[in-house]
Amino acid sequence: MVGTGNYVSAVVFKPVSNRVLVFDACLDFMSKTSEHPFLKGITDKLDRPVRDLRISVTDRCNFRCTYCMPAEMFGERYEFLPRPDILTFEEIERLARLFAQAGVSKLRITGGEPLVRANLPELVGKLSKIDGIDDIALTTNGYLLAKNAQALKDAGLNRLTISLDSIDEDIFKKMSGQPQGPANTLEGIQVATELGFSPIKINVVVQRSVNDHTLVDTARYFKGTGAIVRFIEFMDVGTKNSWELSQVVTSKEVIEIISEEFALEPVDPNYSGEVASRYRYVDGEGEIGVISSVSEPFCGNCTRARLSTDGKLVTCLFASGGTDFKTAMRDGAADDEIAGMIARVWTGRDDRYSELRSKGPEFQAGTAGDKVEMYYIGG
Numbered sequence: 001m002v003g004t005g006n007y008v009s010a011v012v013f014k015p016v017s018n019r020v021l022v023f024d025a026c027l028d029f030m031s032k033t034s035e036h037p038f039l040k041g042i043t044d045k046l047d048r049p050v051r052d053l054r055i056s057v058t059d060r061c062n063f064r065c066t067y068c069m070p071a072e073m074f075g076e077r078y079e080f081l082p083r084p085d086i087l088t089f090e091e092i093e094r095l096a097r098l099f100a101q102a103g104v105s106k107l108r109i110t111g112g113e114p115l116v117r118a119n120l121p122e123l124v125g126k127l128s129k130i131d132g133i134d135d136i137a138l139t140t141n142g143y144l145l146a147k148n149a150q151a152l153k154d155a156g157l158n159r160l161t162i163s164l165d166s167i168d169e170d171i172f173k174k175m176s177g178q179p180q181g182p183a184n185t186l187e188g189i190q191v192a193t194e195l196g197f198s199p200i201k202i203n204v205v206v207q208r209s210v211n212d213h214t215l216v217d218t219a220r221y222f223k224g225t226g227a228i229v230r231f232i233e234f235m236d237v238g239t240k241n242s243w244e245l246s247q248v249v250t251s252k253e254v255i256e257i258i259s260e261e262f263a264l265e266p267v268d269p270n271y272s273g274e275v276a277s278r279y280r281y282v283d284g285e286g287e288i289g290v291i292s293s294v295s296e297p298f299c300g301n302c303t304r305a306r307l308s309t310d311g312k313l314v315t316c317l318f319a320s321g322g323t324d325f326k327t328a329m330r331d332g333a334a335d336d337e338i339a340g341m342i343a344r345v346w347t348g349r350d351d352r353y354s355e356l357r358s359k360g361p362e363f364q365a366g367t368a369g370d371k372v373e374m375y376y377i378g379g
């Protein structure tokens with residue numbers, strides 16, 4: 001057991017400019033311990049701790065959403081990651097356990113579509129047993145949810161977020177890039193509600209002249225059901241969605257549109273740093289949320305790390321790449337070494353893409369073309 005005083009040099013590396021050197025010098029010492037003190041209380045260059053880990057369990061999806069995995073680019077010939085390149089459940093569990101030691105208490109399982117990965121409840125079961133993890137959420141398009149919801153619940157899944165861009169049959173088909181309407185997704189939501197998942201969140205990516213005329217109908221469908229619809233500003237994630245600022249319907253506009261039909265009033269956040277701004281229906285029939293990723297960036301509160309399907313740690317939704325943990329693990333790295341890698345990546349993080357984007361077109365032009373795709377790291 002190593003006394004706290006011996007960790008001083010590890011803690012010092014945050015504010016000093018040569019922290020990587022200091023850190024490397026301590027790694028040898030670290031490898032002799034069974035704990036990972038470098039992970040305790042780590043913060044990035046902007047003083048943000050790591051609290052949430054988003055884990056992409058597959059790069060495949062049964063939908064072809066136009067803003068994520070458009071069908072014309074992801075056809076039958078598209079080569080997804082080969083099976084051996086995908087992290088095993090045991091590798092994911094190991095990394096999640098180390099992230100928990102760094103301060104992560106929330107895990108979100110994403111994809112691609114996570115429910116196309118076989119035996120997903122088995123992974124949830126492993127993650128739910130990790131010390132320090134008190135919340136496991138799943139983001140899904142809901143298509144396969146009805147038959148998986150019970151097993152996920154039994155395994156320890158706490159929360160569900162369902163992507164559903166429109167309740168309108170035709171708009172749903174158009175945006176999801178496949179021939180089915182929303183019936184399967186709605187059935188999944190119904191089953192999950194009956195199983196006690198609460199509150200279920202419904203994510204709607206809002207695109208001007210695509211689904212903005214159906215926002216009220218979508219809100220109306222879920223009003224009074226306990227589900228919380230969250231309208232998300234269309235973002236320039238990845239390189240394949242032909243994003244333009246003119247396609248963004250701001251949260252302010254969304255609130256104006258919904259308010260024309262239903263009286264709304266703002267509500268305080270559930271916790272500091274909550275991404276969605278909350279509004280409740282004045283008649284008491286629940287609430288909606290708006291996520292202003294473009295018009296009001298929230299990088300200052302961003303405590304999210306992302307683990308890609310093939311084991312790369314990505315520190316921003318808009319990053320151009322990540323740090324490979326899979327190779328290190330498969331080469332036999334000890335937990336101490338992996339912990340050291342996590343600390344090194346996180347303490348070197350200075351991402352604030354959305355804030356910089358808001359500074360104007362020069363920044364956008366300079367960064368386009370080299371961003372990680374959303375299906376690879378989750379949204």
Ligand code: SF4
Pocket residue numbers: 298299300302304315316317318351352353354355
């Ligand atoms: S742009 Fe990057 S740093 Fe900013 S909130 Fe999004 S993921 Fe976090």
